Amino acid sequence: MKRFTAVFLTFAFFVAMAAFPAPQASAAADYSTIKVKLTTNNATVLSMSVKGEYFINENGASFKGGTLTLRANLDGTLSVSHSGEGELYTGASVSIMRAQMKPSAGYMYFNSRSYLGHFNVRVLSSGFLQIVNVVPLAHYLYGVVGHEMSNTFPIEALKAQAIAAKCYVLTCMKTGNAEYYIGDTSTDQVYKGYTSSNTNVIRAVDETLGEILTVNGSMLCTYYAASNGGETSLVTYAWSTGKGTNAGYAISLDEYDLKNTMSPIEKVKIPINEAGSISRALYEMILTKAGAVIGVMPTGLELIKAVEVYSPRYNDVTRNMTRVKMRLGVIAGGYLYDDIELDFNVADLFTYGVFTNAALRTYWGEYDASSGCYVIYHARWGHGVGMSQRGAQQRALEGWNYRDILRFYYPGASFSTIAVSEPADPVKPGETPDASEVPEGVTLTGYGTVTGNVNFRKGPGTEYESYGKLTKGSRIPVYGKSGSWYRSVVDGYDGYVSADYVDFVPLEGSTPAPTATPVPSPTPEQPAILGTGSITAKDVNFRTGPATSYSSLKKLARGTELTAYALQNGWYYVSVEGVYGYVSAQYVKLAQAVPLPTPEQTAKPEPTYSAEAGLVTRSGVNFRADASSASARLRQLEKNTGVYVLEKSGNWYYAAVDGQFGFLYADYVELTGEKVTLGSDGRPVLPEEPKPETGKGITTGNVNFREGPGTSYPSFGTLKKDLELTLHALTDGWYRVSVGERTGYVSSKYINVTVALPEKESSDKEETPELTVPDILGLGQTTAKVNFREQASSSSKKLGQIRSGETVTLYSLSDGWYAAEYNGTRGYLYAKYVKMIAQSEEGAGSVTPEGGSSAPEGETSSGEGIQLATGAATGKLNFRDKPSTTGGNVLATLKQGEELKILGETGDWYYVLYNGHAGFAYKSYVKVKSSGSAGIARVSDTVAPIETRTTAEVNLRQGMSTSSKVIRLMPSKASVTVYMIFDGWCFLSQNGTFGFAVTDYIKLG
Known part of the structure; x- marks a missing residue:
């Protein structure tokens, strides 16, 4: 006798659910199974190795062993096929059921993981497959505990993890008919299926399966993280909204987390009031920040007199600080600048490379009297709320049991219990369940077919507890009716199912009839012919309707000729030798290789088709009329020929090349990942180009024509007076203009506008002439009161007088005059009254970077700048000022093969440099040739x-x-x-x- 899944919850579990800090579940919620959305990496085709027996719930088709293939179709349906059984099912969604629920009965293997339970599959609007693993609670926890921790962790830590993971997932269950309750990544909690060798994990789950944590009678949503950095946090500190209250949690120091050598932590030691060494990154950060305070870059660090990491991020925390204070002395220009106060954001320690682990979240510090150093810590991997997995591991190693571990991390919670029985095997559609155990005093009145996945309850109402769920298509015996509930016995369990979910056939007066076969929509008497074609594979089913659930009229041989009249959900309605029926579109080749028509398309808009761009990887690849090497060759393709792939048929891609449709072998195509919309002509549909709005102007004199909006940009040459220009935009006093085919910039001071730009384009600002800044010679000091002049001449205009002993910045010396700067003003000083402050022998100070030298190794100027990534236009390419085909301007149009530099990427656009100007280029028309020395960064769409x-x-x-x-x-x-x-x-x-x-x-x- 098969056993039926039941989850019996004690009274304590159902009380006071309103105080629940996580997504709520009603008292009648069924916790017997967990629905987990599995990661598929945006797959449209997925193969699963099968061990054991499974069946398709929609039509009862069964299979065992071999390989199961799931394929998303262009019409939004999916197809299921098996390596041994062939085509099994096509429809909008499918439920793949495990025949026996015990773990030893087999599994599905894909994504390098083995999964127990059932699978609900559908195609998303994006065209990707979504797979939800419907798995018994214990089997789900096997796949969580073994990967959130490890089978090698102490058994008491694993038990604590099992209870925390269980309470978390059960409080994530939103509604009984949700597609899924939780994902399989660390965003929720890691789930990687079943590993039979994880015996410690299985034992920990099984021995604690009935235990949960509650607060005031409601199940606690038990958050946990890898480490807490030595201090636990609160729910409202980690998430400002949407995650509930702090009930059950508290802030506590956790020395066991820090004691675990596997807890990730970074620290730096800073000697206080004594000579010593610090990390080079810290040394350079301190000099940089001190330089910003005194106005000149220091050359050495004398002493660090005080350090404090302070300003708690939240109330009552001691190991999550936001700021750093330092008091120190530095050497600059041969002088000691003492008692400089620095106060900065603690995150600058990461920005400057003092700390390097971007995953850690908290900073704190303390003075270590034994070493005379102040120690700054960078710690906490995760949010720090609830259980620290490394802390739990260390506590278990030191003898703590799982209940004491959980009491520390969830101090406001209490232990409660639930009762969980073994999962039952599902009933295959069309099978009559075992009715040998009939309740006394009742009579069999008929049979029913379950029309949806529905709860089988202990009594006639939703207030009664559920044994578990009956699957859609199951056939059950009926022993009478109580109100709107049918009574039945399933696997020895006496219970009730809502009459709303049962198609009932009475026993007396009629024989239980099988479910009626759906009849396809009537076909017009004289349908319009879509085209003629042939079958492309052997033994293809010719069916009575457009789905695998319809019966097969016969098998059609490869090459069988047909006439096609319509396309419906991935199936052609055809006639073969006077017989009408349906054939899957993937096995039909029409005489003309044209894209599949869109059903119910209106006459006005031209049809478009979704495709993915690709490149041919070798020369001489045949482009054929059909998905067969025996079909006619349309042309041969050279290496790097661009193609647009519409779908895959077996080992062949159905694609468009230069407006022609056909097939080519998939192994010779590399997909780029770029999505493209094709028109009916097989060519990309490009957004309509906005017409640029321009103005006109005339040069008022001979003027430089520059590459960019500023005097720092190189000049193309000089434009003569009275030359007519086309004006495109005005930015910071510079017009972007075109002369002939060249585009550049001209100062607005030298243009007489004859036709104004549209008002929205105008952003005129007064041009500020740019000073040429020579290299700095060093610092100087006046030796007497001296005139500060506009030019290097005693007859030049006097800017003011500088007192004796004042410090000035010196840029150059020529003909007895220094070019200098004083209080932000540039001018000239007579060299006789200025002495250089010696810089050649700069002191290193008492505190040095690790390695003993104040000058970083290799710190001399290399002169070698970063090499940018490069790309080339694959066709005519617009270079734009915004990452959009609307609302911006086309700065230039590149021809095929023209090169550009790539700075970054945002969405479907590259942020690029072309002829010295920054702008944007659409990715689909750019081929990346090199990634440069810094790669291609991700940027926002507002970058400029x-x-x-x-x-x-x-x-x-x-x-x-x-x-x-x-x-x-x-x-x-x-x-x-x-x-x-x-x-x-x-x-x-x-x-x-x-x-x-x-x-x-x-x-x-």
Whole structure:
């Protein structure tokens, strides 16, 4: 006798559900199975190795062993086929049922994992397959506990994990008819199917299956994470909204988490009031921040006198701080700047590369008297709420049992119980269940067919507990009716099922009839002919309706000729030798290789088809009329020929090439992942190009024609006076203009506008002439009161007088005059009254970077900037100022093969440089030729270049770290173009060289 799944919940489980801090479940909720959405990596075709026996719930087709293939069709349906049984089913969705529920009876293997339970499959609107594993509670927990922890963890830690994972998933169950309750990644909790060798995991789950945690009678949603960094957190601290209350949780120091050597943690030690060494990244960060305070870059670090990590992120926490204070002395220009106060965001320690683990979330510090150092910690992998998995592991290793572990991490919770029985085997559609055990005093009145997955309850009402669920299509004996509930016996269990979900046939007066075979919609008497064609495979079913659930009239041989009249849900309605029926479209080849028509399409809009772009990987590939090497060859394709793939048929792609449709062998095509919309002509449908709105102007004198909007950009040459220009846009005092076929920039001061740009384009600002900033010689000091002049001449205009002893920045020396800067003003000083402050012997100070040298190894300027990624246009390509075909301007149009530089990517667009200008290019028309030395970054769709200056001397580096190689030292007020900003670093160019610089020294607002 088969046993039926039942989940019996004690009274304590059902009380006071309103206090539930997680998504609520009613008292009548059925927790016998868990619905898990499995990761499929956007698959449209998926093969599953089968061990054991399974059947299709929709039509009862069974299979055993072999390989099961699921395929998404273009019409939104999916097809199921088996390596031994052939075509099993086609429909909008399918339920694949396991014949026997015990783990030893077999499994489905895919994604390198073995799965127990049943599978609900459908095609999403995106065309990808969605697979939901419907699995008994215990079997689900086998696949969670073994991967959230490990089979090698102590058994008491595994038991604690089993209870935490169980309470979490049960509180995630929203409604009984939800498609799925939870995913299989760490976003929810990791689930990787069944591993029979995980004996410790299985034991931990089985021995605690009846235990749960409750708060005030309601099940607790038990959050947990890898580590907490030495202190637990609260629900409302980790998630500001939507995750419930803090009931059951508390803030506590967790030294066991820190004691576990596997807990991820970073730390730095800083000597206080004594000589010593610190990490190079910390050393350079301190000098950089000190330089921002005193206005000159220090050359050494004298002493660090005090450090404090402070300002708690939340109330009552001690190991989650937000700021750092330091008091220290530095050496700059031969002088000691003492007692400098630094106060900065603690996250700067990560930005500057002092810490490097981006997954850790909290910072805190403490003074270590034994070493005389202040220690700063970077810790916590995860949100820190509830159980620390590393803390639980360490506690179990030191003798704690699972109940004490859970009491520490969920101090406000109590233990309660549920009773769980073994899962029952499902009843195959059309089979009559065993009715040998009939309740006394009742009579068999008929049979019923279950019309949906429905609860089988202990009594005639939803208030009664459910034994489990009857699957759609199951046939049950009926022993009378109580109100709107039929009484039945299934696998020895006496229970009730709602009459709303049963097609009942009485025993007396009629014989129970099988479910009626659906009849296809009537066909018009004189249907319009869609085309003539033939069968492309052997033994193809010729069916009475458009689905595998319809009966087969006969098998059609390969090459059988037919006439097609219509396409319905992936099936052609055809006639063969005067007989009408349906054939799956994947086995039909019409005489003309044209795209499949869209059903019920209106006459006005031209049909479009979804396709994926690809490239032919070798030369001489045959493009054929049919999915067969014996079919006619339409043409041969060369390597790198672009194709648009509509669908896959066996080992062949159905594709469009230069407007022609046909088939080519899939092994010779590399898909790019770019989605393309094709018209009926087989060519991409491109958005209509907006017509540029322009103005006209005339040059008022001889003027430079530059590559960009500023004097720092190279000049194409000089435009003569009275030359007519086409004006495209005005930005910061520069017109973007075109002369003939060339586009560039001209200062608005030298243009007389004859036809104005549209008002919305105007953004005229007064041009600020750009000073050429020579290299800095160093610092100087006036030796007497001296005149500060506009030019290097005593007859030049006097800007003011500078007192004796004042510090000035010196840029160059020529004919007895220094080009200098004082209080932000540039001018000239007579060299006789200025002395250089010696820089050649700069002190390193008492605190040095690890390695003993104040100058980082290899810190001399390399001169080698970052190499950008490169690409080329695969066809005519518009270069735009925005990542959109509407609302922006076309800056230029590239011909096929023209190259550009790639800065980043956003959605379907590349952020690129072309002829020195930044803009956007549509990915589908760009072939990436090299990824450069920095790769292709992800950027926002609002990214735009910024023309600006440095605010002080700053290194241009090859990476986003102060330990990265220096390309050059950029002087103060150097002109730069910032293209992207990342967490405290700018990616920019200076004099044509690309690299990274700290944002602290770049004027950004």
